[in-house]
Structures are given as structure tokens and as C-alpha cells.
Amino acid sequence: MLEGNLQYTAKSTAKELAKPLRVAVLASGNGSNLQVLIDAMQAGALPIELVGVISNREDAYAITRAIKANIPVAILSHTESGKRMAMTTFETHASTQLAQWHPDLIILAGFMRVLSSDFIDNAPAPMINLHPSLLPAYKGLDTHQRALEAGERLHGCSIHVVTAELDAGAVLTQALLEVNPKDSADSLQARVQKLEHQLLPWTTMLIAKGVINLNSEGKESFSMLPALPLKLYLNN
Ligand code: GRF
Secondary structure (H helix, E strand, O other): OOHHHHHHHHHHHHHHHHOEEEEEEOOOOOOOHHHHHHHHOOOOOOOEEEEEEEEEOOOOOHHHHHHHHOOOOEEEEEEEOEEEOOOHHHHHHHHHHHHHHHOOOEHHHHHHOOOOOOEEEEEOOOOEEEEEOOOOOOOOOOHHHHHOOOOOOEEEEEEEEOOOOOOOOEEEEEEEEEEEOOHHHHHHHHHHHHHHHHHHHHHHHHOOOOEEEEEOOOOOEEEOOOOOOOOOOOOO
16 A cells, blocks of 8 residues: 555656656737746646747737746847848748757747748747637638638637648647627637637647657657547537
């Protein structure tokens, strides 16, 4: 009995001492999803270290959130001469910055620019994206409006591996809700965002714990459970 207890303690300690997953985030806007990761990390609920946040917009509130949490930021919106940065220049600087942070995982959380295949292929870590639809349905923009117009009964959000083709990489996890007949695009957006705030830390936890295994080529493998994507049905 005693031996069992001691063994259990030893295992728990080993887990506690395991290195946190080094996570870099790319964000363009409000950063509410980033905030959820910050809060979970600070509460000790998620075994990650947020090593840096990159934004392509200087007015993104995500930057303020990162600075408040003492997370390094890189604002790559304008060149030194004051011109808006071209995407190729953004990618050059972002690559250099990411290489310095040595992330294990890169999360696009509300990052609103399309990245080139060169950037994605040469990224120093697997990259995942949070998308506000049940992929493969509604890739791209205006997902809530399009889901409403199509009369969808179920809607939600997905986390997928980033590949050169927009919103087309392997879907890892999804959170679903029932569309309410009274929903507008705005109310649906708000309801889906609540799901995002649960799906992102949950998925990050699965990756940090090795339940979902993303190798350096961004290929996902999944040994412990039957099939991807894992789905959360939430009632909100
Ligand atoms: C999310 O709704 C996400 O689905 C979309 O952009 C939004 C980002 O929200 N791609 P926030 O910046 O995390 O608050």
C-alpha cells in the first residue's frame, strides 16, 4: 500500500518537473484567446511557457495583454521608414524572431494574414490555427454569416495544423454548438468565441501532454484515442 503511494508520488513529481511546452503566438486583434492561455499558464493549469507574441498590427490589444503578462512581443507592422510592412518582410522578421524564441509549438490565435508555404515549411515548430467554423466547412472569412445563410443546425470552431492551403490542414479538435433560430452573425460569433476559449487551452493541453503528437513536419499522430478530430459538444 505504502509502496503504491510512494510510486504515485514519484510519478507525479516527474510530471511536475517536466519542461513546459514553449509556445509562441501570432495574433492580429483583441487577443482574448491569448488571454485564456496566459490565465491558464499563470494559474498553473497548463504546462506551457508563452515565449513570445508576434503581431502584424501595432494596434492589436493582444500586444497589451502580452506586455502586461511580461511576455516578449514583436510588433511587425511597419518598416523603419514608416511604411506598412509587406508580407514577405513580415515573414522574414517573424522567422528570425521565432528562431530566437525556440518554440515547441506556434499558435495562430486570431492571426488574420495568410502565410506563405515557405514560411510554414521552414517554421521552427509545428503550427496550429484556430478557425471559427467546423472545418472543412466554411474556410476563410465570414464563417458565422455563411453558416446562418446555409441554415446550419450545428456550428462551432476547429483547431487544425497549418499548411500552405488555407484552413485545409488536418483538423485536430472541434467544439460544436447548436445554432439557435434567433442567432444573428454577431450572437453566433460571441457564442463560438466562448467555445474557442475552451477549445484552445484543451487542445494545447493535449499537445503539451503528448496525447496529440505533432512532429517537426507538422504531421499529427494520435496513438491513445481512436480518431481525429476530437470533438467537444458544448451547450452554451
Ligand atoms: C477568433 O474568433 C478566431 O476564430 C478568429 O479570430 C478571432 C480572434 O479572437 N480567427 P481573439 O483575438 O483571440 O479575441
